[in-house]
Amino acid sequence: MLVEHILRRKGRRIAIVDPEATISRALEILAQDNIGALPVVRDGRIVGMLSERDVARGLVDRGAALLDTPVTELMTTRLTTCRPETTIEELMTMMTMRRIRHVPVLGEDGDLTGMISIGDVVKCRLDELETEAQALRDYVAGVQ
Template sequence: MQISSLLRHKGREVATIAGSESVRTALGLLAEKGIGALVVSADGRHVEGIVSERDVARGLHDHGAGLLAEPVSSLMTAQVHTCPPDASVHDLAQTMTDHRVRHVPVVDDDGVLIGIVSIGDVVKARLDELEDEKKHMVDYIQHS
């Protein structure tokens, strides 16, 4: 299964935040939307970074509550792993495992943000694929 197919099922909405916004604002968005990461983007189209709940938790541990007033850009991961829509779910799962990332923005050939995939999305897609394979095998065995 390709990432583009996964996005058709889950949708292409991506929560973004400007790097100049406060970490407190980012936390509010994460809680309000019930998500684990925000793409940092001034225009909502180009990826400048990513900030996750883990980033905030680690930042609070290292810097204390004063971090909440700091800009998201001070906390974000600037080297973001992205993927194209024609990548396979299997390859993206490998990338996420190898680089220990849980959220990967999907960008088109022009570098424009068109979606985001979480590790949960990947796991669900892989489980769906395995279930389909199992059904095909059972049908094959029963009709042979």
């Protein structure tokens, strides 16, 4: 299965944050959309990622003053991305090896076309396993 298949199932809506927005505004978006990370986008291009983990670590270092800080000061700029044609197996390996939970999906032109979370990958794998298990049950039961 490919990343594209997951995007077709879950949809392509992507919550984003502007690089100059405050951490407080980014947290509002995370809470509103019930997500754990946001692509930071300037002029239609992804320039970073901001996760709940980034904010938690920033709060430990800077305290409540962090909330008025621009996203650019806390975002991760060394991005791990994938393409729609990336296989789920490749994506799982990438996420595991790099210890990341959210991967932006970039199209051929480098534009952000989707986001894949570890939850999306787990759901995909569970669906595949259930399909295989049902096929085996049908086979054993002699269902055509």
